[in-house]
Amino acid sequence: xxxxxxxxxxxxxxxxxxxxxxxxxxxxVGTGNIWRFPRDVHAWGGGAFLLAVVVANLVWxxxxxxxxxxxxxxxxxxxxxxxxxxxxxxxxxMGGFMGMATIAIMFYYSVVCxxxxxxxxxxxxxxxxxxxxxxxxTSIWEGFTDSPAQTVLFHAIAITLVGxxxxxxxxxxxxxxxxIVVPALFVILAVLAVRAMTLPGSAEGLRYLFVPDWSLxxxxxxxxxxxxxxxxxxxxxxxxxxxxxVYMRRRxxxxxxxxxxxxxxxxxxxxxxxxxxxxxxxxxxxxxxxxATGAGNEGxxxxxxxxxxxxxxxxxxxxxxLFFLVLAxxxxxxxxxxxxxxxxxxxxxxxxxxxAVPAIAAVxxxxxxxxxxxxxxxxxxxxxxxxxxLISGLFAAVAMMKYGLEQARRDMDADSDFGVGxxxxxxxxxxxxxxxxxxxxxxxxxVSDPGKAWWDPxxxxxxxxxxxxxxxxxxxxxxxxxxxxxxxxxxPISTVPAEPGRHD
Amino acid sequence: xxAETFIWTLVFFGGTVLIVAFLFYWSWKxxxxxxxxxxxxx
Numbered sequence: 286x287x288x289x290x291x292x293x294x295x296x297x298x299x300x301x302x303x304x305x306x307x308x309x310x311x312x313x314v315g316t317g318n319i320w321r322f323p324r325d326v327h328a329w330g331g332g333a334f335l336l337a338v339v340v341a342n343l344v345w346x347x348x349x350x351x352x353x354x355x356x357x358x359x360x361x362x363x364x365x366x367x368x369x370x371x372x373x374x375x376x377x378x379m380g381g382f383m384g385m386a387t388i389a390i391m392f393y394y395s396v397v398c399x400x401x402x403x404x405x406x407x408x409x410x411x412x413x414x415x416x417x418x419x420x421x422x423t424s425i426w427e428g429f430t431d432s433p434a435q436t437v438l439f440h441a442i443a444i445t446l447v448g449x450x451x452x453x454x455x456x457x458x459x460x461x462x463x464x465i466v467v468p469a470l471f472v473i474l475a476v477l478a479v480r481a482m483t484l485p486g487s488a489e490g491l492r493y494l495f496v497p498d499w500s501l502x503x504x505x506x507x508x509x510x511x512x513x514x515x516x517x518x519x520x521x522x523x524x525x526x527x528x529x530x531v532y533m534r535r536r537x538x539x540x541x542x543x544x545x546x547x548x549x550x551x552x553x554x555x556x557x558x559x560x561x562x563x564x565x566x567x568x569x570x571x572x573x574x575x576x577a578t579g580a581g582n583e584g585x586x587x588x589x590x591x592x593x594x595x596x597x598x599x600x601x602x603x604x605x606x607l608f609f610l611v612l613a614x615x616x617x618x619x620x621x622x623x624x625x626x627x628x629x630x631x632x633x634x635x636x637x638x639x640x641a642v643p644a645i646a647a648v649x650x651x652x653x654x655x656x657x658x659x660x661x662x663x664x665x666x667x668x669x670x671x672x673x674x675l676i677s678g679l680f681a682a683v684a685m686m687k688y689g690l691e692q693a694r695r696d697m698d699a700d701s702d703f704g705v706g707x708x709x710x711x712x713x714x715x716x717x718x719x720x721x722x723x724x725x726x727x728x729x730x731x732v733s734d735p736g737k738a739w740w741d742p743x744x745x746x747x748x749x750x751x752x753x754x755x756x757x758x759x760x761x762x763x764x765x766x767x768x769x770x771x772x773x774x775x776x777p778i779s780t781v782p783a784e785p786g787r788h789d
Numbered sequence: 790x791x792a793e794t795f796i797w798t799l800v801f802f803g804g805t806v807l808i809v810a811f812l813f814y815w816s817w818k819x820x821x822x823x824x825x826x827x828x829x830x831x
Contacts, residue, residue, distance in 0.1 A: 302820040335801050488790035495797040536823060538816070545812040552809045555802050702819035 296361060297455050298534045304464045305537070306545055309529055311467040311618030313520045313550040316397055319557040319612055320582040323494070325514050326558055327578045329507045332497025337511035342519065342547045345512060345719060348712040349521040349678050350543040351705070352685045355693055357530030358537070359778060363629035364524040366773040368680070370780075372687045377770040378762035379684070383524040383677040384630050385758055388649075389670040390523075391623035393656035393663045395447070395649055398616035399439030403429060404587060405613050408605035413594040415601065422591040426583070436657040441650055444624075447617060448646030451624045454638055455532050459621050466614050473611045474556035480604060481563035484597070489571065490563035494555075509726050512719075517671060519550050522678030525622040528629050539697040540705050553615075560608070561590065568593045586612070624649070634772045665745045669754050675723060676755070682716035690714065 299305035326334050360367040364387075368380030407413065412425065429435055450462050481487055501507050520526060526546070565574045569589070577589035594605035624645060631641040656663035685693055690710040697705045731739045731748040742749040762769070790798075 302816055306816065332797050332801055488794055491790065491798050492794040495801045496793055497797065538819065541812065541816055541819065545809070545816055548805065548809045548812055552805050555805055559802070702815075702823065 296532070298532050299455070299460060299529075302534075302537065302542070304460050305529070305533060306542055306549070307467040308460060308463040308622075309526055309542070309546045310549040310553070311463045311470070312525045312529060312622035313518065313546060313619075314467075314470065314553040314615050315394075315518075315619035316401065316582075316612060316616045317514075317517045318550070318554045319561065319615060320586045322514065322518065322554040323558040323561045324578045324582070324585060325510055326494055327562070327574075329510055330498035330501035331493060332495050333499055333501045334507060334511060335495070336497065337502070337508055338515055338551070341508075341512045341515035342551060344712055344715070345678070346515050346519040346521040346547050347540075347543045348709050349681055349716075350519065350526050350546060351539045351697070351709060352681045352693075352713060353521070353524065353527035354530045354533070354539050354543060355697055356681065356684060357527035358533045358535075359696065360776045361531050362773065362776040363528055363531065363626065363633050365630050365769055366633045366776055367527055368684055369770050369773060370776050370778050372684045374770040375766070376684070376687070377773070378759070378766045379680040380524075381762040381766075381769060382673075382758060383522070383527075383680055384626060385762070386670050386673040386677055387523045387525065387623055388627050389666060389673075391620065391627065392649055392652040393666045394616070394620055394623060395444040395653045396436065396440045396656045396663060398443035398447075398613065398620050399436060399441075399657070400429075400583075400587070401609060401613040401616050402442055403435065403439045404591075405606065405609040407591075408594070408609045411601055413591045413601055413605045415595045417592055417595040419588060419592050422588045425591070426587045430660060433658050437654065440653050440657045443617070443620065444646050444649050444653065447620045447624050448642055448649075450621055451628055452639065452642040459625060463618060463621065466618055470611055470614050470618065471553065471556070473607055473614075474553060474560060477560035477604065477608060477611065478556045478563075480597075481560045481567065484563065484567035486567040486570075487563035490566035490574075491559070493566065493574070494558050494562050505726055506730075509723060509730075512723050513671075516674050516678065518554060519547055520619075520622070522674045522681060523626075524677065525619075525626055527681075528626040529622065531629060536700045538700070538702045540701060540703050540709070557611075561585070564593055564597070565589065568596050633774050635774060661745050665750060668746050669751045672727065672751060673755060675720060679716060679720045682713050682720075685713050 299308065328334075329337075356367040356371050360370040362370060363380075364384035365377055365380035368383070369377040372379065407425065413422070450458050452458065453461075481490070516522060526543075562574070565577050569577065569592075573589070577585050580589060590608070591605070594600035594608070597604055624642070627645045627649075628638060628641050631645065632638050636644075656666060690713055694705050694707075694710055728748060731737060737747060738744045739748040741747050742753045744750060
């Protein structure tokens with residue numbers, strides 16, 4: 286095969302479909318696959334929840350990733366530029382919102398990656414030895430998170446490492462790293478899943494994961510949770526896939542690639558689910574599993590699983606380092622995409638990559654400090670910008686409608702291996718309805734729960750804190766909309782004249 | 790492992806593995822066909 290390194294216009298592109306799909310799966314597979322997915326599956330009826338996630342993947346994630354792919358590959362610009370050129374100058378702020386929501390996630394996600402790296406170091410140095418208790422792993426966790434020097438140091442390590450990778454650009458940078466890291470991630474997950482499945486008593490874990498409780502399928506809350514899990518997990522609506530598609534080869538597939546990425550991400554979730562849940566059931570029993578899954582993402586991973594590694598044959602010196610390595614790799618592969626999203630938007634404004642990436646890493650370090658110091662702040666940001674992804678997804682669907690769904694479908698068909706059927710246009714048209722259902726249900730829950738102070742903007746999980754932060758971002762973006770639209774370089778479909786002195 | 794757990798594990802996990810393998814195979818096959826079509830004759 287003739288390896289393409291540049292598009293017809295001279296822009297650098299992924300060398301092959303494999304590296305492109307691998308990078309995109311790396312973008313999608315993150316810490317959520319490993320610590321959130323198993324807990325959600327347990328809470329919402331095992332197989333019934335899995336079925337709802339599959340439906341959410343089919344009706345939301347795949348069509349939305351295709352829309353992002355179209356926007357990125359057509360405009361060859363980051364989120365803000367893509368919205369400008371696909372929707373029109375007046376709507377540049379929507380791309381700004383999509384980009385800024387993901388950048389806000391990047392700030393605290395670097396801190397989370399730092400945790401994974403810290404625990405990899407703990408594991409390699411034999412911290413989780415035989416006989417360690419929940420009390421001791423709790424002390425390790427609290428000792429770490431109560432020490433700003435440590436959380437800040439590992440946050441700095443994470444963002445510096447990722448900054449160095451993105452600094453080198455696609456070639457020799459994130460493409461070179463991800464084509465090794467992502468297959469390695471699947472191999473390690475498979476090793477951990479096989480180890481867990483072969484432990485005596487692991488069948489209870491499989492029952493917990495896969496046997497459906499069909500009575501829950503009629504519960505609207507299950508569907509909301511399944512869609513939330515899907516939105517967090519696949520990266521649909523984040524603008525990350527849009528960003529990678531800026532580097533997509535000219536004649537690439539849209540439907541097949543999006544489906545492969547979503548299916549690959551789902552497989553990673555199942556492997557992680559088997560590895561985590563079967564280990565907990567086999568070594569801890571049902572009551573320990575209930576306690577562990579009720580302890581939140583961090584509690585499950587850093588307190589309860591850490592105990593079990595001490596009890597597993599080979600756990601201290603082999604499986605614990607392997608587990609925290611996969612957690613770190615999953616986090617870093619997603620963080621790379623987030624930093625590249627920020628870099629792409631800044632480079633589009635005429636700043637050289639070699640200036641943009643160090644500046645972004647420095648800003649990410651500083652903006653991540655509150656999350657490194659305070660777990661409540663991190664939870665607040667996770668909640669505010671995690672839910673904002675649904676809004677970003679709606680914006681992408683609206684952009685497609687504004688462009689013309691039939692025209693977009695014809696454009697995609699011209700390059701695809703598999704024709705993009707009428708199903709895509711129907712699903713994109715249904716997006717506002719799906720969004721209204723999901724968002725409406727979320728608001729109803731927030732307002733109707735007497736235990737939540739939904740009107741209090743200072744409350745970590747309130748509706749008001751979200752509305753205030755989203756509102757502030759939208760207001761700023763609307764004010765700077767025209768300046769932003771002018772500042773971004775023209776792309777291949779731009780009607781905006783080029784300004785002199787811009788760099789790519 | 791009881792029969793119910795075995796069947797649902799096979800459906801959800803085995804099914805996902807098969808689908809991913811199939812999608813990667815088709816991606817590779819179609820990409821190869823496209824690349825051959827792009828190569829100049831002679």
